[in-house]
Each structure stands twice: as C-alpha cells, then as structure tokens.
Amino acid sequence: MSETVANSKGTSKVKAKAPSASESPWTQARRRFFAGRQGPWGLRMLGFVLLFVIVGPFFAPYDRFSIPNPSEFVFLGRPPSAEHIFGETAQLQLDVFMLTVNGGRGSLLIGFISAIGGITIGTFVGIISGYFGGKLDGFLMRLVDVFLAIPSLFVIIVGARIISELGGTGLMTVIIVFVAFGWMGTARLVRGQVLGLREMEFIEAARALGVSPVRIALRHVLPNAIGPVVVSFPFAVGGAIIGEAFISYLGFGVSPLTPTWGNMLSNSQQFFLQGNWWWVGFPGLFIVLTALSVNMVGDALRESLEPEGRRA
Structure with a gap:
C-alpha cells in the first residue's frame, strides 16, 4: 500500500x-x-555549508590574516579572481575566502551551541514545571513571563554589552547571552506537552508501581515530549546565526578580531557602496544559505513528526 x-x-x-x-x-x-523534498534538500545544503567551513582551509593558499602582495596597495581590494576566488578585503587586502571559512566556523559554533544550551534548559524547565505542577509550576511560568515581557533585541544587546564590559569579547559572550534568553519558548512548549502526558495511563501505571517521579519524568515523559523540541532545534540554530549577524553588524556582538559572518558584514559595510560587493556578498550568501537550509529541515521535521497537520 x-x-x-x-x-x-x-x-x-x-x-x-x-x-x-x-x-x-x-x-x-x-x-x-x-x-x-524539503528535508533531504535542506540536509544537502547544510552539509555543503559544513563541508565548506571544515575542509575550506585545506584548499586555501593563504592564511586568513596574510597580505599576499603588500607592495600592490589597492584601497578597495581586488575582486574575485583565480588567485583569490572570493576576492580581497578593502585596505588590508585580506583573503575573503579564508575570512568566510573561519567566520563560518564562528557563526556555526554560536548557532549550534546556543541552540543546544537554550533548548536543554528549556526542556528541563518545561518538564519540571509541567510534571510537578503546583507552586513550582506557577513560579517557573511567571519567570518565563518576565523574560518574555522584555524585548529580546534590547536584552541581547544590553547583555552582550555588559559581558563585554566585564572583559568578555569572544564567541562565548554571545553564546551565554543567547542561551540565557533563548530557553523560554522551549519551556512553554515542553510544559504544554507534559501537561497532556502526565495523566495518561502509562504514567499512572508507573506511579502505581512505585517508580520515582524523577525516573518517570526522565524515562517516560521526556521521550514522549521530545518531538516538538526536535522540531524547534533547527529554527533555534538559524535564529542564533541571524541574531549574531545582526548584533555584530550593529557593533554589539563578537569582537572585530574574532571572525564571524556578522563581523564580516560589519567590517565591510562602509566599502559596499564604493564597489567592494564581494566582501559583503559572500558572507551574506552563506548566512542566507544556512538559515534557509535549517528552516527547510525544521519544516520537514514538523511535517514528519506531526503528519496530521500536513493532511488537507
């Protein structure tokens, strides 16, 4: 059939x-x-991006900070050519290919670690809140409401600024901020799932057998509530990558000395209108490609795990 x-x-x-x-x-x-079609194509696109940032340095003839021809100063940098397939940056004439490769490593690291951290915290908060209920549930949900009531962009910018003032200017600064303010949606989602699961017969049977609440939550509730969490993970990755690019473009993100795609956009913006399109274009292209691929994977996961929502 x-x-x-x-x-x-x-x-x-x-x-x-x-x-x-x-x-x-x-x-x-x-x-x-x-x-x-969405899922396999999204995985292919994401695989291409990962392959690019992993094996890219092995095919590049220059280090990311090397200046191949310092005697030939070209203010706007040279466009893509056989020698520099992504062209050069303005002023210092750094190789854009190497900057894009290393910037991709930083951006993907921020995206995946931020998503893993935020979803992990949100999942356990949601399970604790939904399963145990009572005053603990009320306190945790009010805490979620407080976090959600604060404009996320304002919180991210202020948080990154505070941490940078304390001496943190690397990738971990942005990751900490994204994790600290990225778990609330997952917590609410998982809590809703757990509220529907905790009164089901197999949970009642486990309680009747004397299984501890913690064991029930981890062995019986979590596996059955994990579907929406799996769906939300690719979207969280894409959101973190775009968020890093946005705040770095505004000058509140990672230190300019740390390569990310967002930093490349920030450093190149003043030269774009003067004709250096490649310094902006290639990192921008990879941001779009990565965001599109993870969103395609997320949509396909949602349709696969919730088939009733796909039927006409």
Missing part, C-alpha cells in the same frame, strides 16, 4: 509507503522525512 503526502506548499505530491504496524513512530517519521 502507499499513501500520498503533500509537500508544505501543497503544489506537488510524493508517493510514500503506508506505515507498517511494526514500525515505531520515529521510524515512520524518518521515512516521511526522506520521502519529501
């Missing part, structure tokens, strides 16, 4: 095998994920 699965735009259809009774929900979700 087979089932017809519509894609996210509803314009094309993909033939997929009907789920077997012996298949686990995760096996069915994986099959639906790879039966569509």
